[in-house]
Amino acid sequence: MSAPTFRQRAASPTERRPVYRLPLLRAVCERGLGAAFLHPAPHPFRRPAAVPLVAVVNDRSPSRGPAAFDPGVLQNLLQDIRGALILTGDCAPSYRHAVPIAVSRRLSMILVETTPAHGELWRILISDRAPASLVVLTQH
Numbered sequence: 001m002s003a004p005t006f007r008q009r010a011a012s013p014t015e016r017r018p019v020y021r022l023p024l025l026r027a028v029c030e031r032g033l034g035a036a037f038l039h040p041a042p043h044p045f046r047r048p049a050a051v052p053l054v055a056v057v058n059d060r061s062p063s064r065g066p067a068a069f070d071p072g073v074l075q076n077l078l079q080d081i082r083g084a085l086i087l088t089g090d091c092a093p094s095y096r097h098a099v100p101i102a103v104s105r106r107l108s109m110i111l112v113e114t115t116p117a118h119g120e121l122w123r124i125l126i127s128d129r130a131p132a133s134l135v136v137l138t139q140h
Contacts, residue, residue, distance in 0.1 A: 033050060033054055038069065052108040074129070083136075086119050
């Protein structure tokens with residue numbers, strides 16, 4: 001007689017969603033801002049017409065840095081931003097506190113979700129391509 005095997009239950013779609021983004025989504029809806037979510041190439045990207053724009057760059061799993069993204073798309077996004085928040089650790093505290101404040105200013109901004117290994121590369125890229133923007137690198 002063999003022992004029964006137990007399978008780990010797969011995460012439901014609700015469990016897989018990044019719920020820490022809810023404060024951002026609420027703020028975007030309340031203020032009538034555009035929102036875009038960017039993933040590494042070759043995912044298609046279409047920039048929303050709404051301005052100001054909040055762009056979320058998902059460079060987390062696996063994190064490969066700016067080189068994994070289409071340079072033309074990044075340039076298009078960065079030409080109009082006035083602020084950048086680079087999140088290299090736990091995103092939840094930043095999304096709860098900093099993001100709603102930043103969005104309340106109604107400025108186009110980019111939020112980069114990445115790892116500590118690539119945070120500095122993103123800071124350099126954004127500082128070079130959008131020199132008029134304020135860039136904040138968080139490490140939780």
